Amino acid sequence: MIRLDRMSFTYDGATRPTLRDVDLTIDEGELVLVAGRTGAGKSTLLNAFNGLVPHFTGGHLDGSVSVQGVTTQEKPPREFSHLVGVVGQDPLAGFVTDTVEEELAYGMEQLGVEPQVMRRRVEETLDLLGIADLRDRALRTLSGGQQQRVAIGSVLTMHPAVLVLDEPTSALDPTAAEDVLATLARLVHDLGTTVVLAEHRMERVIPFADRMLWVPGDGRVVDGTPAQVLAQLPAAPPIIELGRLLGWDPLPLSVRDARRAATSVRAELDASDSAVPRRDPGEGKVLLEARGVVVRYGQHVAVREVDLALHAGSVTALMGRNGSGKSSLLWALQGAGRRQAGTVLAGGVETAQVSRADARRAVGLVPQTASDLLYLESVDQECGAADDESGAEPGTCRTLLDRMAPGIDGTQHPRDLSEGQKLALVLAVQLTAAPPVMLLDEPTRGLDYGAKSAFVEIVQALAADGHTVAIATHDVEFVARVADRVIVMAEGEFVSDGPAVDVLGGSPAFAPQTAKVLGPRWLTVEQVREAVAPR
Amino acid sequence: MASAATAYFLPRDLHPAAWWVWALGLAAAASRTTNPWLLLVIFGVACHVVVSRRPDAPWALAFRLYLYLGLTIIVVRLVFRVLLAGGQGQTVLLSLPSVPLPEWAAGVSLLGDVTAEAMLSGLYDGMRLATMVICLGAANALANPKRLLKSMPSALYEVGTAVVVAISVFPQLAESFLRVRRARALRGGPKQGRMKALRAIVIPVLEDALDRSLQLAASMDSRGYGRAGRDSARTRLLTGSLMVVGLIGVCVGVYATLDGTTPRVLAGPVLAAGAVVALIGFGVAGRRVQRTRYRPDRWRPAEVLVALSGIGVAVVLFTTSSFDPLDVNPSLSPLTWPPVAVVPLLGILVGVLPSFFTPPPRAPHAGQVQPFEQARLPVGEGA
Numbered sequence A: 001m002i003r004l005d006r007m008s009f010t011y012d013g014a015t016r017p018t019l020r021d022v023d024l025t026i027d028e029g030e031l032v033l034v035a036g037r038t039g040a041g042k043s044t045l046l047n048a049f050n051g052l053v054p055h056f057t058g059g060h061l062d063g064s065v066s067v068q069g070v071t072t073q074e075k076p077p078r079e080f081s082h083l084v085g086v087v088g089q090d091p092l093a094g095f096v097t098d099t100v101e102e103e104l105a106y107g108m109e110q111l112g113v114e115p116q117v118m119r120r121r122v123e124e125t126l127d128l129l130g131i132a133d134l135r136d137r138a139l140r141t142l143s144g145g146q147q148q149r150v151a152i153g154s155v156l157t158m159h160p161a162v163l164v165l166d167e168p169t170s171a172l173d174p175t176a177a178e179d180v181l182a183t184l185a186r187l188v189h190d191l192g193t194t195v196v197l198a199e200h201r202m203e204r205v206i207p208f209a210d211r212m213l214w215v216p217g218d219g220r221v222v223d224g225t226p227a228q229v230l231a232q233l234p235a236a237p238p239i240i241e242l243g244r245l246l247g248w249d250p251l252p253l254s255v256r257d258a259r260r261a262a263t264s265v266r267a268e269l270d271a272s273d274s275a276v277p278r279r280d281p282g283e284g285k286v287l288l289e290a291r292g293v294v295v296r297y298g299q300h301v302a303v304r305e306v307d308l309a310l311h312a313g314s315v316t317a318l319m320g321r322n323g324s325g326k327s328s329l330l331w332a333l334q335g336a337g338r339r340q341a342g343t344v345l346a347g348g349v350e351t352a353q354v355s356r357a358d359a360r361r362a363v364g365l366v367p368q369t370a371s372d373l374l375y376l377e378s379v380d381q382e383c384g385a386a387d388d389e390s391g392a393e394p395g396t397c398r399t400l401l402d403r404m405a406p407g408i409d410g411t412q413h414p415r416d417l418s419e420g421q422k423l424a425l426v427l428a429v430q431l432t433a434a435p436p437v438m439l440l441d442e443p444t445r446g447l448d449y450g451a452k453s454a455f456v457e458i459v460q461a462l463a464a465d466g467h468t469v470a471i472a473t474h475d476v477e478f479v480a481r482v483a484d485r486v487i488v489m490a491e492g493e494f495v496s497d498g499p500a501v502d503v504l505g506g507s508p509a510f511a512p513q514t515a516k517v518l519g520p521r522w523l524t525v526e527q528v529r530e531a532v533a534p535r
Numbered sequence B: 001m002a003s004a005a006t007a008y009f010l011p012r013d014l015h016p017a018a019w020w021v022w023a024l025g026l027a028a029a030a031s032r033t034t035n036p037w038l039l040l041v042i043f044g045v046a047c048h049v050v051v052s053r054r055p056d057a058p059w060a061l062a063f064r065l066y067l068y069l070g071l072t073i074i075v076v077r078l079v080f081r082v083l084l085a086g087g088q089g090q091t092v093l094l095s096l097p098s099v100p101l102p103e104w105a106a107g108v109s110l111l112g113d114v115t116a117e118a119m120l121s122g123l124y125d126g127m128r129l130a131t132m133v134i135c136l137g138a139a140n141a142l143a144n145p146k147r148l149l150k151s152m153p154s155a156l157y158e159v160g161t162a163v164v165v166a167i168s169v170f171p172q173l174a175e176s177f178l179r180v181r182r183a184r185a186l187r188g189g190p191k192q193g194r195m196k197a198l199r200a201i202v203i204p205v206l207e208d209a210l211d212r213s214l215q216l217a218a219s220m221d222s223r224g225y226g227r228a229g230r231d232s233a234r235t236r237l238l239t240g241s242l243m244v245v246g247l248i249g250v251c252v253g254v255y256a257t258l259d260g261t262t263p264r265v266l267a268g269p270v271l272a273a274g275a276v277v278a279l280i281g282f283g284v285a286g287r288r289v290q291r292t293r294y295r296p297d298r299w300r301p302a303e304v305l306v307a308l309s310g311i312g313v314a315v316v317l318f319t320t321s322s323f324d325p326l327d328v329n330p331s332l333s334p335l336t337w338p339p340v341a342v343v344p345l346l347g348i349l350v351g352v353l354p355s356f357f358t359p360p361p362r363a364p365h366a367g368q369v370q371p372f373e374q375a376r377l378p379v380g381e382g383a
Helices: A042-048 A100-111 A115-128 A144-156 A174-191 A202-208 A226-232 A238-245 A255-261 A263-271 A326-334 A356-362 A379-390 A396-404 A419-431 A449-464 A476-482 A500-505 A513-518 A525-532 B002-008 B016-031 B036-053 B058-084 B116-142 B145-150 B154-186 B194-222 B233-258 B268-287 B301-323 B342-357
Strands: A002-010 A019-026 A031-035 A060-067 A084-087 A162-166 A194-198 A211-214 A222-224 A286-297 A300-311 A315-319 A341-346 A363-366 A437-441 A468-472 A485-490 A493-499 B092-100 B109-115
Touching: A002 A042, A019 A042, A031 A042, A031 A202, A042 A162, A042 A194, A084 A144, A084 B194, A100 A115, A100 A144, A115 A144, A115 A174, A144 A162, A144 A174, A174 A194, A174 A202, A202 A238, A211 A226, A222 A226, A238 A255, A238 A513, A238 A525, A255 A263, A255 A513, A263 A513, A263 A525, A286 A326, A300 A326, A300 A341, A300 A468, A300 A493, A315 A326, A315 A449, A315 A476, A326 A341, A326 A363, A326 A437, A326 A468, A356 A363, A356 A379, A356 B154, A363 A419, A363 B154, A379 A396, A379 A419, A396 A419, A396 A449, A419 A437, A419 A449, A449 A468, A449 A476, A476 A500, A476 A513, A485 A500, A493 A500, A513 A525, B016 B036, B016 B116, B016 B145, B016 B233, B016 B301, B016 B342, B036 B116, B036 B301, B036 B342, B058 B109, B058 B116, B092 B116, B109 B116, B145 B154, B154 B194, B233 B268, B301 B342
Parallel strands: A031 A194, A031 A211, A084 A162, A162 A194, A315 A468, A315 A485, A363 A437, A437 A468
Antiparallel strands: A002 A019, A002 A060, A211 A222, A286 A300, A286 A341, A485 A493, B092 B109
């Protein structure tokens, strides 16, 4: 159906091709999972399927890409719209109309589909994706998961031969991502839709993927069954890492498989008592103390009389569903967000009553869209401005940045950095003011496995330096690796607060994969690795 | 018979163009009179129809703003009459000291005697303008402006899409502006100069907007925007000139119709000719388009009734104003109570018919409640 024949692609101004001599055939009814680091060429590969690469992006394409016999050289992307449906990362950015029903019909209007057929397909698609009750809603008022399902629906109504999704869940919280992935599973299982999917939450998709492509970043595309390809991936989901560590063959692809394979190991680990005891999060000096914090927006109470103490050397994770008050709490603690009642003392100052520059020296905050803080043309200028703003020695910011993410070219534009490098830069900018307290709002969004591991080390180094770090996040595996203390919020209140092992291990909602396979005491693959190392 | 009535009155949203024709009819009628009674009745008619037929949608709530705008127009008119129009008329209501302005503003003096004639003429003028604005507000409240863009002739489809996309950019810009400004406070707030601080906000906001537009363009391209047949250069030139000529004709015609002093040849005939030329242009341009419409608004008897009732009001006022000008434009000297003229009054009441003889708007959909999934626990990465 889709054929790539010795396809090579080089972006304008790039010295080497992003993809080189790729031969690939995608057949009807397959679910193909595409893996690879960000920036390795996944999107380039996917966008080549309908001609957006190179028609839209520019660059040079050798060889050929053809869909049902028509090559992308012959026609522009719009002539492939009935063959290849493309769904991007940010659904809102791709919407053309403003209500659900009109958005579903938009593509068909362009194709000139008969009105009765359009009407029928819209109704069918609304039901298929479970969004019938949203039909009249304005697209902007939908939650992220609903928006992404509408985006999928808006290409499905054109009945494309192939559905191409480029990291459809990377901008979503886990609940929304679940919705979208469950919808995809349904399309694949019940309808046999051909789907090509790039996805960093691989573990959700692996069980029903027929094939896996790995784009390592050197121009190759590795093609094989999921088990074959996963064995080669440098950074993989915990379950795969566990399988590799314990030498399971074949590699387990789902929690179910892994639990069955783990029976003997589980008994062995239960007998050993070497589950690494973590630091007690409450033993360091109190660096930030908040009492009776209240944040409300009109009638809506976002944070309800919360008390919180953060201790030196500890990493605290704030978890809870969207809208449970995590972000509002972080902004209120920093003093830049609103706070109607309560006190926050950090470094001897009340954070809401000092100037922004002084509050910054007491408490640093990295917001959800970290790049909002960057506005200059190069990394060096950003670092210089940061030194200036915080009255630090020139070079402070750059030194911090080099410690966290070595080897970033100072003349690069911040926009051209990878997500992980951007995060490190913003963190360095905020750390230049040397705040003992660092707050991070959803830092791991859009980070791949490799970047996430690097970020875990950065956070651990900060804590070891005597900082206290609080992170609002949905990412359970990240929390399992990095946090000493976990607080779960709901409706603006703390519903549980305790050491990570206690809060995460036993919870069905928050348990990391390792705990699901091996029991509540084992949160990460590293713990297991240390426990089994002597053998 | 009863079943026909039931079918006729099934709740649905009427064609937006019908409401616009109705509202423009009322506004044109208002433009022809300064009789406060007639203006009040037009205003009442517009309000009645809005209250009984407006859908429960965000754009419909803006009607209140138009009311405030109307009130502001009247107040501003009166204030200016007090400030500037000193000395006209005989009936002095209030004597204020006159402030002559310097030489270069010769002939103008501030304040002075406030006369009933000046105030009344200001009031009537203000009421006329306010009523016209409120009529347009009524159209906005009754018909979704974006749906109006959608029901444009297919020749203008591309333009319509561009306008819709442009409109949706503004809330996005406002959103990212607020977000970036909030984030800037985290870097210590504005320590640098004003220009630099502004730049620190504007650059990320514009980057955001540019990113989104590129993504939107890619998405539109891959969903087939613009694939419906391309015209040859010659047809494009032909349709372009037909439309421009036609629209100029329509503009001249409308102006002449509304301004009673221009030669009548420029009114009806030019308007009609312009409309015909423009329609031919649309027809030629639309012929090659292979695009379809999803659930287009249809023009049915109720729409005809709405449009005709608006046109009727305009026609009655235009004819009576040439028969009996004093009824529609009451005299200010000598100062008299404005007459209550029966014929124009009844004519205006035709405009209220849509309140009773059109189907009610569709009820808001059940899906307006908060989605249930917001209430679920987040499930972990590997759940």
